[in-house]
Amino acid sequence: MADLFDTGAGSGEPPAAAVPLAEQLRPTDLSEIIGQEHLTGPEGAIGRMVAAGRLSSLILWGPPGTGKTSIARLLAGAVGYRFVAISAVFSGVADLKKVFAEAEVHARTGQRTLLFVDEIHRFNRSQQDGFLPYVESGAVTLVGATTENPSFELNAALLSRAQVLVLHRLDEAALTTLLARAEEVEGRALPLTDDARAALVTTADGDGRFLLNQAEMLFAAGIETPLDTAALRDLIQRRLPVYDKDREGHYGLISALHKSIRGSDPQAALYYLGRMLTAGEEPLYLLRRLTRAAVEDIGLADPQALVQCMAAKDTYDFLGSPEGELAIVQACLYLATAPKSNALYTAQKEAWKSAKAHGSLSPPxxxxxxxxxxxxxxxxxxxxxxxxxxxxxxxxxxxxxxxxxxxxxxxxxxxxxxxxxxxxxxxxxxxxxxxxxxx
Incomplete structure (x- = not known):
């Protein structure tokens, strides 16, 4: 079965036709998890914990639709723990107190509790501190899920008591397997040509849940003639890339852009520039970073690099988007192809250090x-x-x-x-x- 987000079924059993495809493909065993074999396999951290029959607290960090909730639920079943799930979006202090109190009651009878906290990074610092005594006492084994870098979003004290496991975005092979399982459940093939099928996988951008939602829509559309790529594009919506302008993805991409320029790789630099601009990044933010690269990594090896950046800024101010973005592209390519030198950057650091060390000496x-x-x-x-x-x-x-x-x-x-x-x-x-x- 596929590796998907666990929505938590109710006590009643809805008719099969009413059950979403993602729910029908919910995995029932860790071996059915797709794309995370580095964790769930025999040599993986989760595989070893299950084999030992004992869990440590975990933080599952990965993109949406990669199986964090399913892994947590299946982990509890694999080792016989009681499973409790809450969401940091909808839960507060009162909910946490109730969960902890119930966990302590069950602990006295020998029943361990796995507390799964979805979007754990949304709890504030003091709320995160509230987990510590219960994790330390063993009342709960915490499994938190986050799409954000835990080192930025979680307390150091909480991180020190949990092992961070990184989930990978689903690759093409994993997503293709997921589609095959969906077709098996439906008992029919998707109404797509081979090229359109490959395009559908690409639109998911590594998100298994999104892919199954798209497939479910295609199955329900009553399409008789297989769609080609163009027809598919007209019918479905492409998944927007994961990008938060104030979070880890933002800083990772701007670092990749800067280092591609420093490494004189114009093609990679243009790719990361495109990633950020198409995701809605503020163009002036990118221009500021390009200007920094001009003086930090090129300097007087090519004095025109700084001129190009300032001209790009003026051009963008004058034309706006999308025409003005061409000037940003020109500045980016100029920097990436320019001779490199950090002599200016190094000289500034040494001169500033010397100025502080020598104090207020008078000029001759x-x-x-x-x-x-x-x-x-x-x-x-x-x-x-x-x-x-x-x-x-x-x-x-x-x-x-x-x-x-x-x-x-x-x-x-x-x-x-x-x-x-x-x-x-x-x-x-x-x-x-x-x-x-x-x-």
Whole structure:
């Protein structure tokens, strides 16, 4: 049977025709779970727990429609635990107190309770803390389900008492198996061509529940002639990609975009840019990150990188979406294909560190302005050499505080425009050395 979200059937048995397809395909054994064999197999964490007959508290982290609820329910049955399920969306403190009190009563009779908490990340920090004494005492074995990164959304204390297991999005093979099981239950094939069938799997984006809902709609539509891909696209809705602009998916994709640019892979960078824009990300947020990449990862290896980003920002402000998004694409591709250097970024960190370490040293007097007689009498501006009057517009004078030896922060690479800068800096260093030797 398929691996699907467990909606929790009522006490009555509805007619077979009224039972949703996802409910009919609910797995009845852990071996029927699709796509999570790394956890449920003999060598997986869940498989080992079942073999030992004892569970530890778990956090099941994975995308929607991958079987978190089904796994929890089947786990309880596999080891003989009492199963209780609540949702953090609909439950409050009073509900939790009732669950814990009942679990303690059953614990005194030797009956362990598996408490499944769906959307556990929606409980606030103090509510999460409320689980701790009952988990520690063994009154409940907690199995929480979340689509969000537990390290961001759950208390450290709760995480330390539970093992985090990662569920995978269902791949093409798993989803194809799921469709075959749906056809077996219905006793007929989906009214689709082979290409349309493959397209249907793609629309699910790894979500088994969504795929079965689409299949159920197709079975109920009374279609006589198999649909091709175009006809299927007109009939069904594509599942929107999982993307929350303030959560882990958001930060993961922006990191992937930035690192693809740094790694000079324009194709991957364009893919992640497309992922974010089509999911509704704010274009100006992306432009800000592109501009950061321009100065952090390219800098003076190609000074035009920053110009491209600012031009893209102005163009998007002028045109808006979707036309202005082409300017964002141009900036992204320019950055990904530009020569790379973090010399500017490194120089800034070293210079800031040095500035904090050396405190409030005064610049040498010869480069200080002297607007008053007192300042002139103290030597301010005395001996200053105007570089434009020197040969090659270079005096070779020292501009460092007298109490501080010159330091080197900026070390240009031999890539792009920085190669020319490196040659220029080397020539100036040579001239300074000659002047010091001649003085």
């Amino acid at each position: 007097k010869h480069i200080l302005g002297a607007p008053t007689r007192l300042m002139r009498d103290l030597g301010y501006g005395k001996g200053y050499q105007y570089d434009h009057d020197a040969p090659d517009a270079f005096s070779g004078a020292s501009y460092w505080p007298e109490e501080m030896a010159p330091e080197t922060y900026y070390r240009p690479t031999d890539r792009g425009f920085e190669k020319r800068l490196a040659e220029r800096l080397a020539w100036w260093d040579e001239q300074r050395q000659r002047q010091q030797e001649g003085s």
